[in-house]
Amino acid sequence: MFDSLLQLMRRDVTRGVAGTILLKVGSGGLAFAMFSLAARAMSADEFGDFATWLSVAQIASVVGLVGQELLLVRFLNEYQVRGETDLTKGVLLSSLKNSAIGMLISIAAIAAVAWIRGEWWLLILSVSAFAAVNSGLMLGSQIARSLVSILMGEGNREFFWRVAVVLLLIAALFGHRQLTPAELFAAMAIAMSASLLVQIASIVRVLPNLRSVDARFERPRWRASAFRYWLASILEAANQYFDVILVYWMLDPATAGVYFAASRLANLFAMLSAALYTFGARRLPSLYFSSNHRELEHTLKLMAEVTAICVFVGLVIVCGGASWLLGLFGPHFAAQQWVLIVLALGTAFQAAGGPSAAILQLTGHEREYVPVLTANVVLRLAGFLVLIPWLGVLGAAISATVSLVLATIALNVLCRRRTGVDPSVLVLSHLSSSKDGSTYAVRVADTND
Structure with a gap:
């Protein structure tokens, strides 16, 4: 088994997937540190308010990008x-213009809602700034990931700026200073702005040959695809962030903070899913559009092998240490260990x-994706x-997990039917039971719709 693992890790694709996963895990570790420190630097209600406004800002960033990422x-x-x-x-010029207009409208909506609620002007300003810079990083990371590297795209989006915020929170705790949500949003926006500038500089360096090229546009084709992507992005954001808002509305700020921490x-x-998407978004499209089906199948198989190992290890860590992990946010978080375990089962699936x-x-096949997300x-x-109303915050976790499991099954069935590809870890059992070791056939769709 040890020799097999060594052989697996020597493969280029495996190293690429593992490197991307390590980047995501490092980013997640920093996010965990940032949120756990923030929970200790604020009161329970203030942390709940921060989590709720963070969810609102994340949704606004996605809405404002109008599918351009x-x-x-x-x-x-x-x-x-x-x-x-x-x-x-x-397509670069068109996307930048559309996302800039969309983001201005989205920020105006955030400011209007916050003003009507009577929020502090500094909170309104800091949340709006965070949403704007966050959308810039989301868009820039897609460009940088495709044209520069995964490290430049995802590192600046999720990793480097969080180091500065974590250091700030540590300093605040050592100085026995409480932070307000507005102050934390402002610090996050400033740190993210620095990452965005680095990202922009890296993109500009690899695009000198475009200055002498006359831009050509396929606006009808882009508009049709962008609308479907926009719907998909909004639904994905709702799946990820709207839960906290609903818990805040149906229960209370402190419980919303607990649910946010568990999620x-x-x-x-x-x-892990995001890492696979990040790696796949850089490697799979070029293989697909160049009709390199054998390498596409080989890549997906190796991704499944890495996924199976990570899911098993992750379940052992989360299920065995749920109470301790939640306790890092504060003593009152640890009692909700079953919320974390239930949510983890869904995301592991x-x-x-x-x-x-x-x-x-x-x-x-993005048009196939939107109905599944809508149903989810x-x-x-x-x-x-x-x-x-029946089970409290645990009921929210059960609902989230059940819907996620059903959506995952539906998407896998659609993926096999439309593309001929089984992207799940089940492909490993199919391949091991195959006498000749042959892989599945990839069916290429008409991508000009």
Whole structure:
């Protein structure tokens, strides 16, 4: 077994997946440190307010980008493979313009809602700034990931700026100083701005050849895809962040803070899914559009091997140390260990399902993805309305997990039917039972819709 693991880790694809996962895990570790320190630097209600406004700002960032971040992943890879630099320049200019307009509208909506609620002007300003910079990093990371590297894209988006915020929180705790949500949002926005500037500089360095190219546009095609991506992004954001807002509304700020902490810890497995998406978004589209099906199948198999190992190890850590992990946020968090365990089971199942959502979106089947996400959101919200009055915050966790499991199954079935690819860890059992070791056949879809 040890020799097999060594052989697995020597493969280029395995190292790429493992490196991406390590980057995501490091980012998740910093996020965990940041949120646990923030919970200790604020009162329970203030941390709940911070978690709720953070969820609102994250949703606003996604809404304001109007699907342009996924549009760039889709078309930058296609145009690069075909050598169509004029269309590459055109889609970059179009996406920057559309996202800038959308983000201004989204920020105005946040400010209006906060003002009506009578929030402090500094909180309104800091949350708006955070949402704006966060959307810039989300868009920039997609461009940097496709044109520069995964490290430049994801490192600046999720890793480097968090180091500065964690150091600030440690200093505040050692100085026995309480922070307000507004102050933390302001610190996050400033640190993220520095990462965004580095990201922009790296992108500009690899685009000198586009200055002499006349931009060409495929606006009808981009608009159709962007709208579907936008709906998918909003639904994904609702799945990830709207839970906290509902718990805040249906229960109280302190409970919303507990649910937020448990969901961030359960995101250990969501980080694995995100890492697979990050790696897949850089590698799979070029293989797909160049019709390199054998290498595509080989890559997916190795991704499944790494996923299976990480899911098993992660479940052991979370289920065995749930109370201790939550206790790092504060003594009153530790009592909700079953909330964390239930949420972790759902995100682990999603991770084991593999990057089915990414494959569907990046191969021209995004229209198949949106109905599944819609059903997931509706089922989750219905579960919240039924289970929270009955079981409290544990009911919210059960609803989230059940909806996530059903959505993962549906996406995997769609992925196999539409593309001929099984992205889940189950592909390993299929391959091991195959006498000739042959892989599945990839069916290429018409991506010009």
